[in-house]
Amino acid sequence: MRLAELSERSGVSTATIKYYLREGLLPPGRQINATTAEYDEGHLRRLRLVRALIQEGRVPVATAREVLGHVDDDSLGRTIRLGAALWALPQGPEPDEDDPSVIAARAEVDRLLELLGWETARELAALSPVHRSLVAAVATLRRLDHPWDAEQMAPYAELMHLVARRELDHMETRASDTEQVEAAVASTVLFQPVLRALHRLAQEEESARRYGIE
Amino acid sequence: MRLAELSERSGVSTATIKYYLREGLLPPGRQINATTAEYDEGHLRRLRLVRALIQEGRVPVATAREVLGHVDDDSLGRTIRLGAALWALPQGPEPDEDDPSVIAARAEVDRLLELLGWETARELAALSPVHRSLVAAVATLRRLDHPWDAEQMAPYAELMHLVARRELDHMETRASDTEQVEAAVASTVLFQPVLRALHRLAQEEESARRYGIE
Numbered sequence A, B: 001m002r003l004a005e006l007s008e009r010s011g012v013s014t015a016t017i018k019y020y021l022r023e024g025l026l027p028p029g030r031q032i033n034a035t036t037a038e039y040d041e042g043h044l045r046r047l048r049l050v051r052a053l054i055q056e057g058r059v060p061v062a063t064a065r066e067v068l069g070h071v072d073d074d075s076l077g078r079t080i081r082l083g084a085a086l087w088a089l090p091q092g093p094e095p096d097e098d099d100p101s102v103i104a105a106r107a108e109v110d111r112l113l114e115l116l117g118w119e120t121a122r123e124l125a126a127l128s129p130v131h132r133s134l135v136a137a138v139a140t141l142r143r144l145d146h147p148w149d150a151e152q153m154a155p156y157a158e159l160m161h162l163v164a165r166r167e168l169d170h171m172e173t174r175a176s177d178t179e180q181v182e183a184a185v186a187s188t189v190l191f192q193p194v195l196r197a198l199h200r201l202a203q204e205e206e207s208a209r210r211y212g213i214e
Helices: A003-010 A014-022 A041-056 A061-072 A078-088 A100-116 A119-123 A129-143 A150-171 A177-211 B003-010 B014-022 B041-056 B061-072 B078-088 B100-116 B119-123 B129-143 B150-171 B177-211
Strands: A030-033 A036-038 B030-033 B036-038
Touching (some): A061 A078, A100 A129, A150 B150, A150 B177, A177 B129, B003 B041, B041 B177, B061 B177, B078 B129, B078 B177, B100 B129, B150 B177
Antiparallel strands (some): A030 A036
């Protein structure tokens, strides 16, 4: 397809597509003459992912470029590709290691992973930015007098594990490794607002069931 | 306690506490002479909540004032107070009602609530900003070629319902209605980052279990 059709099918303006091409977020089309290039379904898919990252996930352009670099790196096994792409996404704030709340939170997170039997998460703890985000979030709760311990967090972690299993089941329905990693990145960025809204709606429903609405 | 002690116990500087007092986010202390006021445990609790809203939840000051106004309004029943406080928190983007993706998303959300038997959520649909956020988030997924339907969303909604039940169980351990509503607001703002980090950590763990880490 030509640029105009790519723009129409994606709902992204030609000016924005040209910007993404210049920024290396979208691979160049196949040049058919000096002024015209041809794009395919892979470009459309990639364009939707770029859109998801930048517009919905509010990921900075340089970060999106890094994430997509991992998505495209087929020298890596799928887990490492997936992990690298997800780790490159913006994370929560970094924990301040001198803060006593952070030290206590790290101990609770360690206990949580042991309770859950999440062996890989324990092995990767020192490397994973996701692990650091969890420590920072738990430390904030502690500082504000909500000292959640490992036993209290475990059922939520199990629920999130069910969510993650369903997501990977869905991801595996995609054809290629690249499409699978693309789907996982899009799902992480786009599905979070859905989970958040479902969570609040469930609070509303449960609260009305327990206490009525008068 | 005096201002200095309130500052020490909360970790919030006296200048910031004075700012919150001027902005009406914290009720005035009991004036014991022209220059000194006395604060109590209620002030400390409120100060932590203000901190959670503004610093962690990035809630604008005017919005925080509105949320706290509902928390304090004991002319309302607990559910309405809780609902009003939670509805006043910043929500996701508003759906654009002319967008075909929004129309399709609204139909799927309606079907979802019917499938789940969430009667109150259905009754409140026209009023609830949480409902509109869910429609907007589902519409975004559709626009980016992830057309999640009611049957696909239902299991996630059920999981979030379990999360909400646990949160309300925990909230009910607090003594007064005001403390319960305060705890629910703090939990909504502060627990979201924990859930998000647990979700990503679960993705990491499950992906390593399925595909190995090489």
